[in-house]
Amino acid sequence: MTGAAGAGLVLTEVSSGYGAVSIVRGVSLAIRPGESVALLGKNGMGKTTLLKTILGLVGLRSGAIAIDGRSVADLSPAKLVALGVGYAPQEQPLFQDLSIRDNLRLALASDRLLPEALARVFGHFPFLKDRLSQRAGTLSGGEQKMLILARALMLRPRLLLIDEISEGLQPSVVDRIAAALAAERVANGTTMLIVEQNLDFALRVANRWAALKLGEIDDEGPVDGDARARILRHLSV
Numbered sequence: 044m045t046g047a048a049g050a051g052l053v054l055t056e057v058s059s060g061y062g063a064v065s066i067v068r069g070v071s072l073a074i075r076p077g078e079s080v081a082l083l084g085k086n087g088m089g090k091t092t093l094l095k096t097i098l099g100l101v102g103l104r105s106g107a108i109a110i111d112g113r114s115v116a117d118l119s120p121a122k123l124v125a126l127g128v129g130y131a132p133q134e135q136p137l138f139q140d141l142s143i144r145d146n147l148r149l150a151l152a153s154d155r156l157l158p159e160a161l162a163r164v165f166g167h168f169p170f171l172k173d174r175l176s177q178r179a180g181t182l183s184g185g186e187q188k189m190l191i192l193a194r195a196l197m198l199r200p201r202l203l204l205i206d207e208i209s210e211g212l213q214p215s216v217v218d219r220i221a222a223a224l225a226a227e228r229v230a231n232g233t234t235m236l237i238v239e240q241n242l243d244f245a246l247r248v249a250n251r252w253a254a255l256k257l258g259e260i261d262d263e264g265p266v267d268g269d270a271r272a273r274i275l276r277h278l279s280v
């Protein structure tokens with residue numbers, strides 16, 4: 044393994060929500076450095092809200108969140124980035140009128156870092172290299188998802204939070220994204236928390252899983268021979 048090792052993430056009785064509504068309820072989850080955990084569950088169970096709570100985009104109501112033993116409660120987005128947190132969000136994450144190059148540049152504090160960071164993401168997604176000046180809004184849905192992930196990888200995150208990246212993608216694109224995530228883990232020991240509804244993808248990219256139901260962790264386990272059947276119980280109606 045080369046480069047910085049992954050970060051540890053510990054959630055202790057985390058609760059959060061919107062207005063008067065509680066969404067995430069008492070979630071405890073410890074992810075060791077280098078682990079990849081798939082967070083599964085039906086629509087509306089609170090998966091995205093939990094990721095946003097870790098990032099401070101949704102306020103923490105009670106409980107604690109620590110990265111490498113350090114509370115993230117009062118950290119600004121810039122400090123989270125400095126700690127090595129990368130985020131691939133589900134909704135409207137690209138600047139459609141900016142070029143691929145400028146969308147990637149926005150991940151960095153300084154252009155000095157650009158050549159090395161671009162070289163890293165070109166290794167995962169070579170098509171970006173030939174189309175750097177193309178407007179992001181003209182990319183296909185799958186290409187946009189790969190650009191979103193590439194942007195999250197620009198700073199070589201130690202903890203990567205990914206929200207339903209495989210949604211609506213054709214199998215060949217899902218394969219490329221799974222390969223990129225696997226390569227990052229091998230190269231950098233990146234810790235990952237991956238919100239998913241695509242069970243096959245989740246089982247490929249994670250070594251552990253947790254199922255969220257109405258804001259609570261309903262079940263969890265390792266990705267082993269029993270995982271598929273156990274998870275399906277949580278995804279089926």
Ligand SMILES: Nc1ncnc2c1ncn2[C@@H]1O[C@H](COP(=O)(O)OP(=O)(O)OP(=O)(O)O)[C@@H](O)[C@H]1O
Pocket residue numbers: 061066084085086087088089090091092093
């Ligand atoms: N900004 C918001 N204000 C109020 N309620 C919200 C807001 N965002 C989400 N919710 C509600 O919180 C609940 C959980 O939503 P969340 O997006 O976290 O679920 P999810 O498990 O990620 O689902 P999906 O797979 O559909 O993205 C839903 O009932 C949703 O309507």
